[in-house]
Amino acid sequence: MSQPLRFALIGAGGVGAAHLTALETLENEGRARLICVADPFVEALANTKSSLAARGVRWHTDFQTLLEQEPDLDAVAIATPIPLHYKMAAAALARGLFVYLEKPPVPLIQQLNDLVALDTRQKVGVGFQMVSSQQVQQLKQWKVEGAMGQVESIRVSAAWPRFTRYYERAPWAGKMLLNGDPVFDGPATNALAHPLHNIMFLAGNGMDDFDAPTEVEGEFYRARPIESYDVASMRGRFESGITFHFTVTHATETTRGFRIEVIGDKGAAWISDNGDMVGNNLGIPCPVSPFPDAFLQSYRNFIAFATGKRQRAPTRLEDCRGYVLTTNGALASSGSIHPIDSKHWKIYRVEDEEGYDVAGIADLVERCASEGKLLSDLQIPWGRKGHAVLVRGLRSIQLSDYISH
Ligand SMILES: NC(=O)c1ccc[n+]([C@@H]2O[C@H](COP(=O)([O-])OP(=O)(O)OC[C@H]3O[C@@H](n4cnc5c(N)ncnc54)[C@H](O)[C@@H]3O)[C@@H](O)[C@H]2O)c1
Incomplete structure (x- = not known):
C-alpha cells in the first residue's frame, strides 16, 4: 500500500x-x-x-x-x-x-x-x-444493463420532520443568504440533497456518468417562518427523454423515509427506507442488508482516486451540474418562496421542541412521486404553479431576488 x-x-x-x-x-x-x-x-x-x-x-x-x-x-x-x-x-x-x-x-x-x-x-x-453506496450502485447497474428496459422516469419523495433546535443550531440554518453569502438551505438543498443528486447519477448513461436536465419546473413553499423554504416540489426532463419528479418536506409530523424509484418500460426498481432497502418488480433477487457504510466507502474511493488507484472521484464538481442547475432552475421557476397560509398547517410539540405540519403533507409528497406530479397538480388550495425554465443556458441566479421582505 x-x-x-x-x-x-x-x-x-x-x-x-x-x-x-x-x-x-x-x-x-x-x-x-x-x-x-x-x-x-x-x-x-x-x-x-x-x-x-x-x-x-x-x-x-x-x-x-x-x-x-x-x-x-x-x-x-x-x-x-x-x-x-x-x-x-x-x-x-x-x-x-x-x-x-x-x-x-x-x-x-x-x-x-x-x-x-x-x-x-x-x-x-x-x-x-x-453515490458510493451499494444500493445506489445496484440501481445504476440495473439501469445501465437495461434491466428496467428503456428508463422513462425517476421519482423521489421524502418527509423528514425538523424541529426548533435544527433551525436554531447554526446561523445559516433556514437562510437563503448569510452576510451576503449564498446559503439556500432547505430540504432539497441540504438534508435531502443526496436523493436529488442521485437522480442525476441514475439518469447518466455509463456506470460513472451523471446527466443534467434541459428543463425544470419547481415550487418552493414555507410553513415555518424562515427566510428559506421547508417544502419543495420539482420536475425536469433530460435530453435522453427521461423525466424526474422530486418532492420533499421538513414541515411534517409524519416521517416518510426517502424513496427513489426508477421506472422503465419493462418494470421498476427502487431504493426505499432512506436508502437502506433495494427492491424491484423485475424478478431479480436483491442483495440482503446490512450494506457497508457509504460515508466510509465514499472516503475510501476519494483516497483511491487521490493516490492514483482510481481514475476519478466518484462525484467531481462537474458531476454536480445537474443538481445545481435543478435547484437553481426550480427556484427561478417558482419565482419566490410561497408562504403557506396558516389555516393549512399546525404547530406540534415534541418534548420542548416545535415542528410544523402541513395538513396531509406526507401523503401529498408520496402522491407526487407515485402519480408523477408536482404539488400544484394535486389541486391543493395552497399550490402555486411555476413556469418551465430551460436550464442548460442558466448562467447565474441571485438568491436576493427570491427573498420576500
Ligand atoms: N454528507 C452528509 O451526509 C452530511 C450530513 C450532514 C451535513 N452535511 C453537510 O456538511 C456541511 C456542514 O453541515 P453541519 O450541519 O455540520 O454544519 P455546522 O454549522 O454544524 O458546522 C460544521 C462545523 O464547521 C465549523 N465552522 C463554522 N465556521 C467555520 C470556519 N470559518 N472555519 C472552520 N470551521 C468552521 C463549525 O464550528 C462546526 O464545527 C453542510 O454542507 C451540510 O450540508 C453532510
Missing part, C-alpha cells in the same frame, strides 16, 4: 464529527493520516480538541492560517457550513491540494462554474456519499 494520504479537516463539529470518525478508521486502515484541523469554535469543541491533541493533531482557529502554515498536506476535507464552501474550496485548490468537499458543493450555478474553472486537474471530490 502507498503512503497514507495526509489530510487537514476544516470544520470539526456537526458533520465534522463523522469526518473525524471516518478519518480515524481510515488511519487504522493505513489509508489516511489526519495532520491538522481548523475550526474557530474551540470552546464548544474542547473535548474534540484535547483528544486530537493527544494524537498529535494540530488545531488552527482559521482555515487560511492552516493552509499557510501546514506544508505537509496532500488533501483537505471541508465539512463547514454551506456558505463557506466556495471560498474554502477555492483556497484549497489554490494551494494545489486534493479536496473532499461536503455536499452540496456550492448553492449557485455561477459559483459551480467558477470552481470547475479553478479545478483544472479535477482534484475535488464532492461528499455526496450515497
Whole structure:
C-alpha cells in the first residue's frame, strides 16, 4: 500500500464529527493520516480538541492560517457550513491540494462554474456519499444493463420532520443568504440533497456518468417562518427523454423515509427506507442488508482516486451540474418562496421542541412521486404553479431576488 494520504479537516463539529470518525478508521486502515484541523469554535469543541491533541493533531482557529502554515498536506476535507464552501474550496485548490468537499458543493450555478474553472486537474471530490453506496450502485447497474428496459422516469419523495433546535443550531440554518453569502438551505438543498443528486447519477448513461436536465419546473413553499423554504416540489426532463419528479418536506409530523424509484418500460426498481432497502418488480433477487457504510466507502474511493488507484472521484464538481442547475432552475421557476397560509398547517410539540405540519403533507409528497406530479397538480388550495425554465443556458441566479421582505 502507498503512503497514507495526509489530510487537514476544516470544520470539526456537526458533520465534522463523522469526518473525524471516518478519518480515524481510515488511519487504522493505513489509508489516511489526519495532520491538522481548523475550526474557530474551540470552546464548544474542547473535548474534540484535547483528544486530537493527544494524537498529535494540530488545531488552527482559521482555515487560511492552516493552509499557510501546514506544508505537509496532500488533501483537505471541508465539512463547514454551506456558505463557506466556495471560498474554502477555492483556497484549497489554490494551494494545489486534493479536496473532499461536503455536499452540496456550492448553492449557485455561477459559483459551480467558477470552481470547475479553478479545478483544472479535477482534484475535488464532492461528499455526496450515497453515490458510493451499494444500493445506489445496484440501481445504476440495473439501469445501465437495461434491466428496467428503456428508463422513462425517476421519482423521489421524502418527509423528514425538523424541529426548533435544527433551525436554531447554526446561523445559516433556514437562510437563503448569510452576510451576503449564498446559503439556500432547505430540504432539497441540504438534508435531502443526496436523493436529488442521485437522480442525476441514475439518469447518466455509463456506470460513472451523471446527466443534467434541459428543463425544470419547481415550487418552493414555507410553513415555518424562515427566510428559506421547508417544502419543495420539482420536475425536469433530460435530453435522453427521461423525466424526474422530486418532492420533499421538513414541515411534517409524519416521517416518510426517502424513496427513489426508477421506472422503465419493462418494470421498476427502487431504493426505499432512506436508502437502506433495494427492491424491484423485475424478478431479480436483491442483495440482503446490512450494506457497508457509504460515508466510509465514499472516503475510501476519494483516497483511491487521490493516490492514483482510481481514475476519478466518484462525484467531481462537474458531476454536480445537474443538481445545481435543478435547484437553481426550480427556484427561478417558482419565482419566490410561497408562504403557506396558516389555516393549512399546525404547530406540534415534541418534548420542548416545535415542528410544523402541513395538513396531509406526507401523503401529498408520496402522491407526487407515485402519480408523477408536482404539488400544484394535486389541486391543493395552497399550490402555486411555476413556469418551465430551460436550464442548460442558466448562467447565474441571485438568491436576493427570491427573498420576500
Ligand atoms: N454528507 C452528509 O451526509 C452530511 C450530513 C450532514 C451535513 N452535511 C453537510 O456538511 C456541511 C456542514 O453541515 P453541519 O450541519 O455540520 O454544519 P455546522 O454549522 O454544524 O458546522 C460544521 C462545523 O464547521 C465549523 N465552522 C463554522 N465556521 C467555520 C470556519 N470559518 N472555519 C472552520 N470551521 C468552521 C463549525 O464550528 C462546526 O464545527 C453542510 O454542507 C451540510 O450540508 C453532510
